[in-house]
Amino acid sequence: MIKSTVSLLALMGALMLEGQQLKDREIEEVVISASTFEQKAKEVPIPIKIIEKKQIQQSGSVRLSDILAEQTGLVIIPNHGAGVQVQGMTGEYSLILINGQPLVGRTAGTLDLSRITVHNIKRIEIIKGPSSALYGSDALAGVINIITETPLRDASDLNVRYGSYTTVDIGGGINIHRKKISLNLSANRYSSAGYKLNPDADQYGQTVNPFENYTYSTNINFKPNSHWELGLYTRYYYENLGGKMLIQGGKVDGYSKNQDYNIIPQATWRPNDKVTSRLGLYMSASNNDSQYKFVNSGQLVDETFFREHYNKVESFTDIRWNKRWKSTLGMGIVQQQIEASRYNNKKTSHQLYALGQLAYTPMKSWKILAGFRYDDNSIFGPQFNPKLATEIGVSKFLNLQASIGRGFKAPDFRQLYLNFTNSLIGYSVLGTQEVALQLEKMQKQGLIAQILVSPSKIGVLEPESSWSYNVGANMTPIRGTTLKVNAFRNDIQNLIQTLPIARKNNGQNVFSYQNFAKVFTQGVETELWVKLSRSFTLVGGYQYLEAKDKDIQNRIKAGEVFGINDHGNVIRLKSRDYFGIQGRSKHSFNAKLFYEDKKGWFFNIRGLYRGQYGFADKDGNGIINNKSELAPSYFILNTVLGKKIATHYHLSIGSDNLLNFKNIQYNPEYAGRILWINFKIIY
Structure with missing residues (x-):
C-alpha cells in the first residue's frame, strides 16, 4: 500500500x-x-x-x-x-x-x-x-x-x-x-x-x-x-x-x-x-x-x-x-x-x-x-x-x-x-x-x-x-x-x-x-x-433544538412518571423537568472569521459551541430529568495561518482545539490541542 x-x-x-x-x-x-x-x-x-x-x-x-x-x-x-x-x-x-x-x-x-x-x-x-x-x-x-x-x-x-x-x-x-x-x-x-x-x-x-x-x-x-x-x-x-x-x-x-x-x-x-x-x-x-x-x-x-x-x-x-x-x-x-x-x-x-x-x-x-x-x-x-x-x-x-x-x-x-x-x-x-x-x-x-x-x-x-x-x-x-x-x-x-x-x-x-x-x-x-471588507468575511450560525418522545410527554402529563430532582428528592415529574431525548443539545452555534489579501496571506479562526445534552439516565426512569444526567457544554476553537508563495506553493500552520478542551468521560473524541503544519504545491 x-x-x-x-x-x-x-x-x-x-x-x-x-x-x-x-x-x-x-x-x-x-x-x-x-x-x-x-x-x-x-x-x-x-x-x-x-x-x-x-x-x-x-x-x-x-x-x-x-x-x-x-x-x-x-x-x-x-x-x-x-x-x-x-x-x-x-x-x-x-x-x-x-x-x-x-x-x-x-x-x-x-x-x-x-x-x-x-x-x-x-x-x-x-x-x-x-x-x-x-x-x-x-x-x-x-x-x-x-x-x-x-x-x-x-x-x-x-x-x-x-x-x-x-x-x-x-x-x-x-x-x-x-x-x-x-x-x-x-x-x-x-x-x-x-x-x-x-x-x-x-x-x-x-x-x-x-x-x-x-x-x-x-x-x-x-x-x-x-x-x-x-x-x-x-x-x-x-x-x-x-x-x-x-x-x-x-x-x-x-x-x-x-x-x-x-x-x-x-x-x-x-x-x-x-x-x-x-x-x-x-x-x-x-x-x-x-x-x-x-x-x-x-x-x-x-x-x-x-x-x-x-x-x-x-x-x-x-x-x-x-x-x-x-x-x-x-x-x-x-x-x-x-x-x-x-x-x-x-x-x-x-x-x-x-x-x-x-x-x-x-x-x-x-x-x-x-x-x-x-x-x-x-x-x-x-x-x-x-x-x-x-x-x-x-x-x-x-x-x-x-x-x-x-x-x-x-x-x-x-x-x-x-x-x-x-x-x-x-x-x-x-x-x-x-x-x-x-x-x-x-x-x-x-x-x-x-x-x-x-x-x-x-x-x-x-x-x-x-x-x-x-x-x-x-x-x-x-x-x-x-x-x-x-x-x-x-x-x-x-x-x-x-x-x-x-x-x-x-x-x-x-x-x-x-x-x-x-x-x-x-x-x-x-x-x-x-x-466586512475586501479581505475579511464573517460567517456564523445558531440552532435551537427540541427533541422529545411524545409517549413520555403524555405519561408525564398523566402524572405517571417519577424521578429524582437536582436535590436528590423523589418527585412526580412535570413537563418542564423533561430535558428531551439523549444526545441532543438545545443550543449550538458556530462562528468563523476569514481573512485573505492580495499578497497571498490568509488567516481564519473558527469556533463551535455545543450546549449541554442528555448523557445517561441515572435514576432509572428512562428519561433525562436532572442536571446530573447531562453532559456539560463545550467550546472548540480552530485556527489557520497561511501564505501563498510564488503562486504555486501554499504553506500553512494551524491548531485544532486551540484551547485544549478535554473531557475523558463525555467527549473522548477530542484529544486536546493539535498543532499541525501543511505544505501544498499546485500547478
Missing part, C-alpha cells in the same frame, strides 16, 4: 512540471442534489447548504467529519465512528452520497465520516429534511452529497500535512483535460499514532489506537460529441486499525481491517437543449475483518467478518418544456446483499423504485417544486412519499421558502436478522426474523430464566417514517450581508428501538427490536454571512 501510494504521488509531482496554468474564472454556483442534473442554486426552492472547495482548503481540515462539525445544524456524534446528527436526528437517518450515489459500510447504523478524505472534493451539498423526491431510505434527516473534482484544465497538486500524535496526511492529484476527454487521479494516505487521555495508561489503555488508511479514486469523462457524455468514477478505501485494549482487566491485542469500493459508470444523452437523459450503474462493496485475543492466554475474545454488496441500475430523464415548466422522471432497481459472522446465513433484498419531480415557475419571483417517490422492497413492501416546496421572492432583499415532505427509513439487516451474543458480558441481540427460532434454541439449552415478551408479540418491523416541515427566509438587508432563518419540525413514527425480551440465567438480557416510539424534533436555525 505505502509503495503504491508513494509511486503515484511521485508521478503526480513529476507531472506538476508539465502543468498548464489558467486564470480562474468565476462560475455561477450550481447544485445537483435537488434534482438529478446541475442547475443554478438560485433556481432551487428548497434550502441547500453549499460548502465550496475554497472554504474546505482554507480550514485546513483533512476529513469530512471535521468540515461538517463546523456547519449550522450539524453535530458530529462518535458512535461506532463519526456520525452526523442533522436537526436532532442521528447518523443512521442521514444519507451520505458521493457524486449522487450512496456509501455503504455502516456499523450499528453509523457511516464513519472520518474515513472520507476531503482532498479531491469540489463541493459539498447539504439538504436537511426529506424535501427532495430523489432519495429513498435513510434520508429522513437529510442528504449530504459529496461532489468530486471534474477536470476543466490540466493541473496537479501535492499536499503534505504533519501534526500532533504523529498524524500524517499525504494527498495528491492529477487533472488532465483535452478537447473530448478529462481525467482526475487522486490518492491519499492518512495515519496517526493514536492518543490517550489518561496520562497513566500504557499502550493498552489508549483512547484511540494507531491507524492508517488509504484512498484512491479516478474520475474519467469522455464527450465524443455535443450529444453524448460518458463518465466513470471509481474509489477504493483501505484501513488498518490497531487493536490494543483492556477488557475486564486483561490485555487484548488484535486488528480491524476495513475495505470499501465504489464503481459508477454512466452515460448522458442530450439530443437537444431541452432534454437530458442519464443511464447509470452503481456497484459498491464494504468488507470488515477483525480478531481480538487475550495477550497472556491467547484466548479468542472476538472474531468477526462483514461483507456488504450494493448494486443499482437507474435512469433519469430531465425535460425543460419551456421557461416555466421542467420535469424529471426516473426509475431504478437495487439489489443488496449482506453476509456476516453475526447472521446465520447470507441475506439479500431487492427494491424497485420510480420517481417524478415537477418544477414550475409561475412568475420570475415564484418557484414551485413538487414530487413523489414510490419504493417497493422485497422485505418491507411498498412506500409512497410525496414532497412539495416553494419559494417566493417578496422583494429584491427578501425570499421566503417553505417545504413539506415525507420520508422513510427501512429496517436494516441488523434489526431483521442479527444473531449476536457477547461472549464476555453474556447478553444477546436478535433480529425480529430470528427471535422465535433462536429463543426456542436457548430455552432448550436451559439458558433462559424468564420470557419478558412473547416472540409472537414482536411482530413485523414497519419502516420508520416522518413528515418534515421547513419554513424559512433569505434576507440581504444591505450589500455584502446575507441572513438565513429556517424553522423546522420533524414528526417521526414507528421509531425502531431495542427492548429486552428475555432474561438469561446469568442475569443478562436477550434484546430485540420493535416499533413503538413517536418522537419529534423541532427548532430554528439562523445563518449570517457578512463581507
Whole structure:
C-alpha cells in the first residue's frame, strides 16, 4: 500500500512540471442534489447548504467529519465512528452520497465520516429534511452529497500535512483535460499514532489506537460529441486499525481491517437543449475483518467478518418544456446483499423504485417544486412519499421558502436478522426474523430464566417514517450581508428501538427490536454571512433544538412518571423537568472569521459551541430529568495561518482545539490541542 501510494504521488509531482496554468474564472454556483442534473442554486426552492472547495482548503481540515462539525445544524456524534446528527436526528437517518450515489459500510447504523478524505472534493451539498423526491431510505434527516473534482484544465497538486500524535496526511492529484476527454487521479494516505487521555495508561489503555488508511479514486469523462457524455468514477478505501485494549482487566491485542469500493459508470444523452437523459450503474462493496485475543492466554475474545454488496441500475430523464415548466422522471432497481459472522446465513433484498419531480415557475419571483417517490422492497413492501416546496421572492432583499415532505427509513439487516451474543458480558441481540427460532434454541439449552415478551408479540418491523416541515427566509438587508432563518419540525413514527425480551440465567438480557416510539424534533436555525471588507468575511450560525418522545410527554402529563430532582428528592415529574431525548443539545452555534489579501496571506479562526445534552439516565426512569444526567457544554476553537508563495506553493500552520478542551468521560473524541503544519504545491 505505502509503495503504491508513494509511486503515484511521485508521478503526480513529476507531472506538476508539465502543468498548464489558467486564470480562474468565476462560475455561477450550481447544485445537483435537488434534482438529478446541475442547475443554478438560485433556481432551487428548497434550502441547500453549499460548502465550496475554497472554504474546505482554507480550514485546513483533512476529513469530512471535521468540515461538517463546523456547519449550522450539524453535530458530529462518535458512535461506532463519526456520525452526523442533522436537526436532532442521528447518523443512521442521514444519507451520505458521493457524486449522487450512496456509501455503504455502516456499523450499528453509523457511516464513519472520518474515513472520507476531503482532498479531491469540489463541493459539498447539504439538504436537511426529506424535501427532495430523489432519495429513498435513510434520508429522513437529510442528504449530504459529496461532489468530486471534474477536470476543466490540466493541473496537479501535492499536499503534505504533519501534526500532533504523529498524524500524517499525504494527498495528491492529477487533472488532465483535452478537447473530448478529462481525467482526475487522486490518492491519499492518512495515519496517526493514536492518543490517550489518561496520562497513566500504557499502550493498552489508549483512547484511540494507531491507524492508517488509504484512498484512491479516478474520475474519467469522455464527450465524443455535443450529444453524448460518458463518465466513470471509481474509489477504493483501505484501513488498518490497531487493536490494543483492556477488557475486564486483561490485555487484548488484535486488528480491524476495513475495505470499501465504489464503481459508477454512466452515460448522458442530450439530443437537444431541452432534454437530458442519464443511464447509470452503481456497484459498491464494504468488507470488515477483525480478531481480538487475550495477550497472556491467547484466548479468542472476538472474531468477526462483514461483507456488504450494493448494486443499482437507474435512469433519469430531465425535460425543460419551456421557461416555466421542467420535469424529471426516473426509475431504478437495487439489489443488496449482506453476509456476516453475526447472521446465520447470507441475506439479500431487492427494491424497485420510480420517481417524478415537477418544477414550475409561475412568475420570475415564484418557484414551485413538487414530487413523489414510490419504493417497493422485497422485505418491507411498498412506500409512497410525496414532497412539495416553494419559494417566493417578496422583494429584491427578501425570499421566503417553505417545504413539506415525507420520508422513510427501512429496517436494516441488523434489526431483521442479527444473531449476536457477547461472549464476555453474556447478553444477546436478535433480529425480529430470528427471535422465535433462536429463543426456542436457548430455552432448550436451559439458558433462559424468564420470557419478558412473547416472540409472537414482536411482530413485523414497519419502516420508520416522518413528515418534515421547513419554513424559512433569505434576507440581504444591505450589500455584502446575507441572513438565513429556517424553522423546522420533524414528526417521526414507528421509531425502531431495542427492548429486552428475555432474561438469561446469568442475569443478562436477550434484546430485540420493535416499533413503538413517536418522537419529534423541532427548532430554528439562523445563518449570517457578512463581507466586512475586501479581505475579511464573517460567517456564523445558531440552532435551537427540541427533541422529545411524545409517549413520555403524555405519561408525564398523566402524572405517571417519577424521578429524582437536582436535590436528590423523589418527585412526580412535570413537563418542564423533561430535558428531551439523549444526545441532543438545545443550543449550538458556530462562528468563523476569514481573512485573505492580495499578497497571498490568509488567516481564519473558527469556533463551535455545543450546549449541554442528555448523557445517561441515572435514576432509572428512562428519561433525562436532572442536571446530573447531562453532559456539560463545550467550546472548540480552530485556527489557520497561511501564505501563498510564488503562486504555486501554499504553506500553512494551524491548531485544532486551540484551547485544549478535554473531557475523558463525555467527549473522548477530542484529544486536546493539535498543532499541525501543511505544505501544498499546485500547478
